[in-house]
Amino acid sequence: MHTELEHERSVTHLLRELPDAxxxxxxxxEFQRRALAAPAAAAHVAGLRALAAVIVITLAVxxxxxRFGAGPHPAHLLAKPVASNKGAPAAGGExxxxxxxxxxxxxxxxxxxxxxxxxHVGTRAAVETLEDHIAQVDDLLTTERAGSAPAxxxxxxxxxxxxxxxxxxxxxxxxxxADAAR
Amino acid sequence: xxxxxxxxxxxxxxxxxCAGEAGARQLIYAAVAPPTFALIRxxxxxxxxxxxxxxxTMMILFERLGEFRQEAPxxxxxxxIAISRCLMYLRSPWRRVLLCLDAAGERAAPxxxxxxxxxxxxxAIDLERALATLAPxxxxxxxxxxxEGYSHAEIAASFGRSVSFSKxxxxxxxLKLRAWFEPQGGRPTCTLS
Numbered sequence: 001m002h003t004e005l006e007h008e009r010s011v012t013h014l015l016r017e018l019p020d021a022x023x024x025x026x027x028x029x030e031f032q033r034r035a036l037a038a039p040a041a042a043a044h045v046a047g048l049r050a051l052a053a054v055i056v057i058t059l060a061v062x063x064x065x066x067r068f069g070a071g072p073h074p075a076h077l078l079a080k081p082v083a084s085n086k087g088a089p090a091a092g093g094e095x096x097x098x099x100x101x102x103x104x105x106x107x108x109x110x111x112x113x114x115x116x117x118x119x120h121v122g123t124r125a126a127v128e129t130l131e132d133h134i135a136q137v138d139d140l141l142t143t144e145r146a147g148s149a150p151a152x153x154x155x156x157x158x159x160x161x162x163x164x165x166x167x168x169x170x171x172x173x174x175x176x177x178a179d180a181a182r
Numbered sequence: 183x184x185x186x187x188x189x190x191x192x193x194x195x196x197x198x199x200c201a202g203e204a205g206a207r208q209l210i211y212a213a214v215a216p217p218t219f220a221l222i223r224x225x226x227x228x229x230x231x232x233x234x235x236x237x238x239t240m241m242i243l244f245e246r247l248g249e250f251r252q253e254a255p256x257x258x259x260x261x262x263i264a265i266s267r268c269l270m271y272l273r274s275p276w277r278r279v280l281l282c283l284d285a286a287g288e289r290a291a292p293x294x295x296x297x298x299x300x301x302x303x304x305x306a307i308d309l310e311r312a313l314a315t316l317a318p319x320x321x322x323x324x325x326x327x328x329x330e331g332y333s334h335a336e337i338a339a340s341f342g343r344s345v346s347f348s349k350x351x352x353x354x355x356x357l358k359l360r361a362w363f364e365p366q367g368g369r370p371t372c373t374l375s
């Protein structure tokens with residue numbers, strides 16, 4: 001922990017000292033030239049972008065349609081959420097199993113590249129939202145544990161986390177299928 | 183390093199620029215362009231994309247100069263415009279695809295031209311390279327938090343996300359930088375002091 005803090009301080013210091021000279025912009029004349037050329041170029045680029053976007057989306061949809069269901073589905077990775085929190089010993093055991101399964105799922109997720117080779121807008125948004133929710137639940141779990149919250153509350157949060165990880169696995173799996181089909 | 187947020191422009195120059203005088207606009211451009219472009223380049227990464235965002239930012243500056251209310255230095259106002267344009271760029275689905283497609287090419291090329299790296303300290307060059315390996319979102323969060331001094335709440339508001347998002351993105355960026363600076367075979371690294 002101490003080394004991590006030292007590292008962060010060193011990085012922060014170096015970041016603040018990075019000189020602007022390494023990244024100079026173009027001069028005033030070039031700025032004016034671009035400002036004059038901007039309206040015509042924007043219309044041309046917008047047309048090209050629309051065409052390219054249609055092609056990319058069509059390819060993504062085709063690739064997913066062709067490949068979906070062909071690869072091994074990581075069903076074994078999906079954690080089973082605890083159905084009920086009645087009966088403390090049984091629920092505790094199930095929660096433990098669910099947590100282990102969630103850990104396996106997270107290991108699988110961590111082996112994937114951060115960004116898929118082929119980006120599908122909808123799935124990327126879903127991934128970011130799920131990651132955001134998982135981070136929020138993690139924050140809550142840390143706070144509740146530090147405050148000695150009741151076991152039921154912790155189980156509830158843990159269950160929610162497992163469900164979120166499951167959803168993330170499914171979305172990322174769909175992305176890997178789309179990538180594999182490229 | 184010049185801090186954009188501290189750059190102020192004399193009222194007289196600003197008023198002439200508002201009236202459309204090219205000389206006054208050129209003076210303002212000379213004062214604010216280098217730190218503005220540096221900020222945008224750090225947040226976006228890709229050179230050509232950074233130039234597009236920079237051009238937009240500077241055009242907005244001159245178009246809206248009359249709306250500047252002098253509650254803070256002009257640089258602080260411009261920084262807000264620049265960061266907002268960068269985040270719009272990073273959020274745009276089309277541009278996300280472009281950045282992904284460009285990523286391989288950028289990684290293959292040196293992060294900086296030899297002429298500029300010659301003037302930098304070895305650890306700064308290494309940090310430039312390390313920054314280039316970060317994904318755009320954690321890099322933007324890292325820069326906003328560590329250099330620009332934004333709080334997690336402000337970053338979260340800029341991205342339209344939660345405070346946890348900002349914290350996790352920052353932790354992710356530090357983790358990756360830490361891994362970069364750990365000694366590995368085949369890649370020369372600098373030790374952070």
